[in-house]
Amino acid sequence: MAMGWQEVRDEALRRIRARDWPPGARIPDEAALAGELGCTRVTVNRALRDLAEAGLLERRRRGGTRVPLTPVRRATLSIPIIRQDIAERGQEPGYRLLSDRLEPGGAEARAALGDGPLRHVLALHTADGAPYCLEDRWLTPAVAEGVDFAEVSANEWLVGHVTYAEAHLSFGALTADTALAEALDCPPGAALLLLERSTRAETPITWVRLIYAPGHRVDAGL
Amino acid sequence: MAMGWQEVRDEALRRIRARDWPPGARIPDEAALAGELGCTRVTVNRALRDLAEAGLLERRRRGGTRVPLTPVRRATLSIPIIRQDIAERGQEPGYRLLSDRLEPGGAEARAALGDGPLRHVLALHTADGAPYCLEDRWLTPAVAEGVDFAEVSANEWLVGHVTYAEAHLSFGALTADTALAEALDCPPGAALLLLERSTRAETPITWVRLIYAPGHRVDAGL
DNA sequence: AAGTGGTCTAGACCACCTT
DNA sequence: AGGTGGTCTAGACCACTTT
Numbered sequence: 001m002a003m004g005w006q007e008v009r010d011e012a013l014r015r016i017r018a019r020d021w022p023p024g025a026r027i028p029d030e031a032a033l034a035g036e037l038g039c040t041r042v043t044v045n046r047a048l049r050d051l052a053e054a055g056l057l058e059r060r061r062r063g064g065t066r067v068p069l070t071p072v073r074r075a076t077l078s079i080p081i082i083r084q085d086i087a088e089r090g091q092e093p094g095y096r097l098l099s100d101r102l103e104p105g106g107a108e109a110r111a112a113l114g115d116g117p118l119r120h121v122l123a124l125h126t127a128d129g130a131p132y133c134l135e136d137r138w139l140t141p142a143v144a145e146g147v148d149f150a151e152v153s154a155n156e157w158l159v160g161h162v163t164y165a166e167a168h169l170s171f172g173a174l175t176a177d178t179a180l181a182e183a184l185d186c187p188p189g190a191a192l193l194l195l196e197r198s199t200r201a202e203t204p205i206t207w208v209r210l211i212y213a214p215g216h217r218v219d220a221g222l
Numbered sequence: 223m224a225m226g227w228q229e230v231r232d233e234a235l236r237r238i239r240a241r242d243w244p245p246g247a248r249i250p251d252e253a254a255l256a257g258e259l260g261c262t263r264v265t266v267n268r269a270l271r272d273l274a275e276a277g278l279l280e281r282r283r284r285g286g287t288r289v290p291l292t293p294v295r296r297a298t299l300s301i302p303i304i305r306q307d308i309a310e311r312g313q314e315p316g317y318r319l320l321s322d323r324l325e326p327g328g329a330e331a332r333a334a335l336g337d338g339p340l341r342h343v344l345a346l347h348t349a350d351g352a353p354y355c356l357e358d359r360w361l362t363p364a365v366a367e368g369v370d371f372a373e374v375s376a377n378e379w380l381v382g383h384v385t386y387a388e389a390h391l392s393f394g395a396l397t398a399d400t401a402l403a404e405a406l407d408c409p410p411g412a413a414l415l416l417l418e419r420s421t422r423a424e425t426p427i428t429w430v431r432l433i434y435a436p437g438h439r440v441d442a443g444l
Numbered sequence: 445a446a447g448t449g450g451t452c453t454a455g456a457c458c459a460c461c462t463t
Numbered sequence: 464a465g466g467t468g469g470t471c472t473a474g475a476c477c478a479c480t481t482t
Contacts, residue, residue, distance in 0.1 A: 059449065059450095060449075063481060076299070079296070167297065172438065174395070175411070191397040252467075262453055268451090283460040283467055283469075286467060
């Protein structure tokens with residue numbers, strides 16, 4: 001009967017699904033479950049914490065552990081470097097810098113990065129020579145000073161040099177105007193997937209719009 | 223000098239950022255760090271596991287812990303009930319069932335759910351009376367047998383009754399055809415955000431395409 | 445005030461994988 | 464074959480927050 005934490009997690013999951021522990025109900029405390037399942041409280045804690053991180057349980061000190069009435073599931077989304085992403089699809093990644101200038105920036109860029117001149121980098125990622133993704137990026141000028149984004153994509157340089165910053169992501173859809181259509185080699189009016197991301201550590205770092213060629217999908221698990 | 227696991231995590235993070243532990247390098251093993259930082263190996267383990275889950279370290283038995291050369295960050299995505307999502311925006315949620323039929327299903331639906339007749343539910347979610355999201359869902363017939371989706375949306379019923387299944391998500395963009403344009407009250411040709419989700423527990427449950435009205439954003443954190 | 449989860453210690457054994 | 468991370472135990476103290 002002694003169980004490892006994953007077994008405890010699976011058993012708890014079974015009880016939730018089977019409505020032994022119905023939505024809204026409080027479940028037995030860790031000590032009770034540890035006794036029942038023949039393991040220590042630490043093991044139960046690890047299992048229930050895991051479920052809570054996935055949004056399947058709500059835990060509070062003194063308040064106990066409950067099955068949420070309206071669970072908000074959490075999915076995980078992997079954010080690889082674009083070049084790596086293309087390579088994993090078995091295609092040959094390519095990259096071309098389109099422009100790199102200091103500009104005042106629009107309202108959105110300033111909202112994310114603050115006022116003052118911003119570095120605006122426009123670049124195209126290709127897969128087997130075909131347009132894959134347009135990278136429309138704004139940077140706080142101090143961040144990658146002197147870095148030549150003709151050599152390395154800003155995407156890749158940043159992932160390598162600005163580790164563990166906080167990021168906010170947003171998905172949307174966009175209609176290709178003539179400029180986008182030309183850049184991505186697609187018909188004007190095509191529906192394009194847009195992934196917007198703003199990144200900051202202690203100070204704002206970058207705000208980027210990734211605009212993918214038609215048909216592109218971004219996957220998430222769980 | 224004794225540190226809790228979050229302090230150990232922050233210190234490790236600092237070393238990664240400062241390149242004391244440069245990309246590709248192997249870091250000291252848990253026992254060494256525990257000694258250096260004045261805590262037990264379990265505490266170090268907890269801290270490093272946390273960083274590894276975020277994609278900032280790679281850990282292997284016997285192989286030790288390394289700073290990845292090309293880190294793949296992981297973001298979390300909250301998936302609320304549509305009605306709740308609308309309410310949180312301060313709008314009045316509405317819902318209308320458009321159709322509910324048994325159909326053979328297309329290739330994608332069959333790939334997700336298996337062959338045989340499938341229940342096809344088409345419904346519209348509204349916010350303050352305006353179209354918000356079209357729910358185009360296929361169900362394994364056994365799942366919600368006898369449930370009237372005119373009363374409750376399939377989205378909501380499923381979250382309440384088939385909780386805690388595994389899911390796979392995929393984002394894409396879609397051009398509004400005439401039928402979609404009419405349903406969502408938008409111009410034909412508009413770019414629409416598409417969120418596809420397939421859900422299964424022990425057996426397949428449902429495959430759904432959520433097609434959002436123009437301009438909609440889906441946010442993710444971290 | 446007291447119950448519950450959060451975390452730490454010290455020691456141990458095991459599983460996996462690289463060398 | 465041996466080193467490294469993965470996990471468990473038993474006991475303890477602490478932090479939070481509800482009663």
